[in-house]
Amino acid sequence: MFQIDHSRAAYTLNSFANALNQQAIAFNIHYWGIEPFHLKNPMHKHSFYEICYVIDGQGVYSDDGIQYALDTGTLFCSRPEVWHQISSPKEMYLVYVAFEVDPQQSNKEMLERFNTLYRTQHFFLPHSENTVSALLWTALIKQFESPDLLVKENIVSIAQALLLSFYTAFTEQEEKLIQLPRGKASVYLLNQAKTFIRDNLIQPLQLDTLAGYLHISGRHLSRLFTEGTGQNYVSFVQSERIKSAANLLKYTNDPIKDISEKVGFNSVHYFTKAFSGKMGQPPGEYRTEQSQL
Incomplete structure (x- = not known):
């Protein structure tokens, strides 16, 4: 009681x-x-x-x-x-x-x-x-x-x-169940996947690992990214790593080596190559340019 x-x-x-x-x-x-x-x-x-x-x-x-x-x-x-x-x-x-x-x-x-x-x-x-x-x-x-x-x-x-x-x-009435808009479940799954990626960039983020976390197949998850973002899964993850690295270069004084590890790159060399390919300049130059703005 x-x-x-x-x-x-x-x-x-x-x-x-x-x-x-x-x-x-x-x-x-x-x-x-x-x-x-x-x-x-x-x-x-x-x-x-x-x-x-x-x-x-x-x-x-x-x-x-x-x-x-x-x-x-x-x-x-x-x-x-x-x-x-x-x-x-x-x-x-x-x-x-x-x-x-x-x-x-x-x-x-x-x-x-x-x-x-x-x-x-x-x-x-x-x-x-x-x-x-x-x-x-x-x-x-x-x-x-x-x-x-x-x-x-x-x-x-x-x-x-x-x-x-x-x-x-x-109530005595049996109301018709609310019909969710078509495609909404896929949107929610994709948003959950994106959030997980952004919060765990330091992890390897293998497709099948994330698919298992979401209780769906790797094929299903791959299709969600292709249809929902216009990118394949690997490209999306790489873009998020570079985007996060750019923010850290711009707003922190962390060493480039530390930043590369925080966003999930195994080596500074690979990070520099990937960053340069996406941003058009290496990380050091990007940081210097941003500090002068």
Whole structure:
């Protein structure tokens, strides 16, 4: 069980996370609650959503005249304008948040998504301990186990993620999976490969070694470079070595021998030959010229 000051945690949540705004959607928060000793509330209704999660204990949830058994791990949604009541024969550890979507600061798509929860019949979810919403509840409450290390931005970020997760948790619709733009996976792989090369120029950087790191074949990696950069793999690596060497020559006083080793050349002679071929002048002349600019 959480070792927290429940009153202070609830006060902090209501202070820090009373309005949660993202680019696509904004939530107005009416209240957060953390009640480790919940027993009973009267039959009532709201004009907004109230999402509750049972951290520990048993009880009964009455929704529109129908009773549902509450147990540890139950996640449920009290929908607007629906009469409901929560009761427990013994103390029940209950956390909850009441909110509505701000239509003026939310885009049409997100507003329509949350409006579907008004009609959902998928509002009572037992055995939800491993759902995203339940895990985010846990992550949020655990923030208060170290009260001297609280970071407002952490609390707000988790709270935002929690509210966004409720749509997925309670929706009955099977939405079409987001279709990633074609070719994006290749772009990400190529960018990862480029970053690895630039950060590890001192290494041999064999094609098959990097391909293994990326969990793809050497042929696939070679094709990515040819199609994505217009260079073959070896040429790209050589260009990055020379580019890095040029920066070190220009902005540091490191000896040329040290620079050649830092960018992955086995000998100063080979480095000088490669640098001259790419830059049109040997490293020493390049450094002298750059220092006079």
